[in-house]
Amino acid sequence: MSDLRVDLLGQVLPGPVIAASGTFGYGIEYSEILDLGVLGGVSSKGLTLNPKYGNEGERLLETPSGLINSIGLQNPGVRHFIENELPAMRRALAGTGTAILANLGGGCIEDYEEGCELLCATDVDFIELNISCPNVKHGGIAYGVQAESAKEVVGRVRKVCTKPLIVKMSPQAEDIARMAAACVEAGADAVSLVNTFQACAIDLEKRKPVFNNIFAGLSGPAVRPIALRMVWQAVGAVGNAVPVIGLGGIATGEDALQFIMAGATAVQVGTANFADPAACQRITAEMDAWMDKHGVKSLDEIRGCAR
Amino acid sequence: MPARCFDAQVFSRTQVADSIQRLTVRWPESVPLPHAGQFCMLRCWEHDEAPLLSRPISIHEVWPTGNDEPICQDGEQLDLVTFLFEVKGIGTEQLAALEAGDFLQITGPAGNGFDFSELDAGAKVALVGGGIGTAPLYQTARELAARGIKADIYYGFRDEPYAMEQYRGHFGTVRVATDSGRVGFHGFVTQMIKPEEYDLVLCCGPEVMMRRVAAMCAEKDVKCLVSLEKKMACGIGACLGCTCKTASGEGKSVCKHGPVFDAKEVFA
Ligand SMILES: Cc1cc2nc3c(=O)[nH]c(=O)nc-3n(C[C@H](O)[C@H](O)[C@H](O)COP(=O)(O)OP(=O)(O)OC[C@H]3O[C@@H](n4cnc5c(N)ncnc54)[C@H](O)[C@@H]3O)c2cc1C
Ligand SMILES: Cc1cc2nc3c(=O)[nH]c(=O)nc-3n(C[C@H](O)[C@H](O)[C@H](O)COP(=O)(O)O)c2cc1C
Ligand code: FES
Numbered sequence: 001m002s003d004l005r006v007d008l009l010g011q012v013l014p015g016p017v018i019a020a021s022g023t024f025g026y027g028i029e030y031s032e033i034l035d036l037g038v039l040g041g042v043s044s045k046g047l048t049l050n051p052k053y054g055n056e057g058e059r060l061l062e063t064p065s066g067l068i069n070s071i072g073l074q075n076p077g078v079r080h081f082i083e084n085e086l087p088a089m090r091r092a093l094a095g096t097g098t099a100i101l102a103n104l105g106g107g108c109i110e111d112y113e114e115g116c117e118l119l120c121a122t123d124v125d126f127i128e129l130n131i132s133c134p135n136v137k138h139g140g141i142a143y144g145v146q147a148e149s150a151k152e153v154v155g156r157v158r159k160v161c162t163k164p165l166i167v168k169m170s171p172q173a174e175d176i177a178r179m180a181a182a183c184v185e186a187g188a189d190a191v192s193l194v195n196t197f198q199a200c201a202i203d204l205e206k207r208k209p210v211f212n213n214i215f216a217g218l219s220g221p222a223v224r225p226i227a228l229r230m231v232w233q234a235v236g237a238v239g240n241a242v243p244v245i246g247l248g249g250i251a252t253g254e255d256a257l258q259f260i261m262a263g264a265t266a267v268q269v270g271t272a273n274f275a276d277p278a279a280c281q282r283i284t285a286e287m288d289a290w291m292d293k294h295g296v297k298s299l300d301e302i303r304g305c306a307r
Numbered sequence: 308m309p310a311r312c313f314d315a316q317v318f319s320r321t322q323v324a325d326s327i328q329r330l331t332v333r334w335p336e337s338v339p340l341p342h343a344g345q346f347c348m349l350r351c352w353e354h355d356e357a358p359l360l361s362r363p364i365s366i367h368e369v370w371p372t373g374n375d376e377p378i379c380q381d382g383e384q385l386d387l388v389t390f391l392f393e394v395k396g397i398g399t400e401q402l403a404a405l406e407a408g409d410f411l412q413i414t415g416p417a418g419n420g421f422d423f424s425e426l427d428a429g430a431k432v433a434l435v436g437g438g439i440g441t442a443p444l445y446q447t448a449r450e451l452a453a454r455g456i457k458a459d460i461y462y463g464f465r466d467e468p469y470a471m472e473q474y475r476g477h478f479g480t481v482r483v484a485t486d487s488g489r490v491g492f493h494g495f496v497t498q499m500i501k502p503e504e505y506d507l508v509l510c511c512g513p514e515v516m517m518r519r520v521a522a523m524c525a526e527k528d529v530k531c532l533v534s535l536e537k538k539m540a541c542g543i544g545a546c547l548g549c550t551c552k553t554a555s556g557e558g559k560s561v562c563k564h565g566p567v568f569d570a571k572e573v574f575a
Contacts, residue, residue: 025545276354
């Protein structure tokens with residue numbers, strides 16, 4: 001048994017694997033499938049200030065080693081989450097050290113601020129700010145694309161955020177290193193990356209895009225090598241200042257260890273939960289087995305060792 | 308009750324008709340037996356093999372149900388769960404290659420299933436199915452029979468009916484329609500059924516058929532339950548990929564709040 005615990009911003013997590021937002025519900029759904037206590041954390045489905053139905057039309061499409069989704073941030077709203085899902089999450093995680101990350105999405109900056117204030121009044125452990133949402137005020141360009149707009153939203157949220165603030169970056173960022181630096185300058189305590197890659201598919205029979213929004217988000221093993229490159233760049237830019245949480249296509253312990261060796265403090269696992277509902281636990285065990293076999297006692301010994 | 312994820316052993320697998328397979332697994336004692344209308348996410352390939360997603364397949368038969376003669380092997384009573392599926396593509400092709408003794412991964416039981424707890428023994432129930440949509444209705448008929456209700460069966464097929472022998476004896480009248488007219492009534496099931504003769508209509512099949520049946524039931528003020536189909540990633544309410552719109556405008560997960568819904572709730 002190696003020591004798989006991770007110190008994330010002063011909180012000791014039982015393991016390095018955090019269930020990624022939108023792929024693990026509120027954790028409750030998996031309570032009979034795996035031991036939630038081995039997880040470092042569970043990131044909630046992306047929350048918005050007000051309830052959202054999400055997108056119409058097709059929402060899922062399998063691609064080689066990947067999945068394109070167009071869920072559109074369906075969620076019950078921050079207030080409903082605080083009153084219903086959060087207490088249920090706490091019950092499911094009772095007696096574990098598994099952290100709760102409230103993943104916060106938004107439309108406009110004011111919604112982000114209000115949502116963040118409400119969440120900070122609860123017992124969630126971290127705020128994970130998802131800045132890949134369309135920014136109405138900036139002509140429909142996502143906050144996550146240009147470092148300047150990211151800086152603005154992160155800065156504003158930072159002012160009202162009393163919890164540790166993780167900013168989840170989009171792989172659509174024009175320049176990953178600059179984006180990571182901008183988030184940290186604006187007050188992010190950590191960054192996580194990547195969110196899904198903008199993708200597209202066309203239905204030949206209908207001669208139309210599969211998804212109503214034309215573009216949708218690609219995830220899964222297909223994106224892993226690109227995600228790893230971006231995590232490497234983010235660690236290079238801000239790794240000395242803040243923890244970087246790596247994700248994108250991780251499906252095995254070996255995949256996860258690549259992100260750790262690139263310098264990630266912890267990892268998240270998303271799409272792999274669909275192929276194997278016990279993936280987070282299996283991946284943790286596989287990391288442990290590899291480390292045992294190679295005489296590595298703790299993740300600190302190998303974190304960033306590939307650089 | 309949150310779903311489990313476990314490996315189950317194949318008890319038997321047989322081809323029922325062209326591209327229709329019957330797969331029976333030994334259900335582990337530690338997992339609650341599923342009910343009619345529920346389904347499971349099936350997978351008999353590794354997590355890193357294609358296709359990425361497991362495949363949702365309905366419960367076709369749970370043995371024993373009611374007074375069924377228990378099946379024993381080596382002095383042990385077996386709980387058997389059967390799936391009936393149509394081979395469509397890469398996932399179901401692999402399921403169709405399973406042999407007795409093989410293992411597959413099951414996530415479930417998932418979904419709510421048909422609720423007929425409020426029916427009394429004299430209730431008149433119709434089961435309306437189209438094609439492979441008949442799969443979940445067999446266990447439904449069996450659970451109804453166990454409660455003393457002989458459901459009438461109305462099934463439509465394109466050309467050649469399948470998995471019909473098993474309906475002999477225990478149930479109400481069985482009526483079959485085929486689009487081609489090759490067997491039974493030449494036409495659609497909707498031309499055979501009179502909803503006003505029933506207290507409850509349970510329906511599963513192509514969406515056009517379910518909408519038509521639901522409309523006929525609504526006209527006669529007969530309660531109609533439909534079982535919906537959506538692409539699914541998790542099958543347990545975690546990804547929100549299978550959302551359907553309900554009458555109130557609220558989204559519900561077909562895998563968790565369904566797949567069975569009151570037709571009035573989902574067909575506006
Ligand atoms: C709750 C539920 C219960 C089901 N029960 C049964 C059952 O008892 N027996 C049975 O034969 N089938 C059932 N299905 C449909 C079955 O899941 C699909 O036919 C199967 O996933 C196709 O997988 P494939 O890899 O063989 O085909 P693919 O190669 O993935 O696709 C072949 C075709 O099937 C369609 N398809 C893929 N996934 C689904 C899906 N989830 N639902 C509907 N169509 C899909 C594709 O769009 C394509 O047209 C059920 C579906 C749901 C949602
Ligand atoms: C169905 C689905 C829903 C998602 N919903 C969210 C979300 O609400 N908020 C968010 O920040 N990321 C969301 N994501 C992105 C994942 O959290 C993750 O960043 C991405 O999928 C890459 O990791 P993976 O390849 O391990 O899945 C979603 C991904 C999927 C597949
Ligand atoms: S399939 Fe994931 S929520 Fe229904």
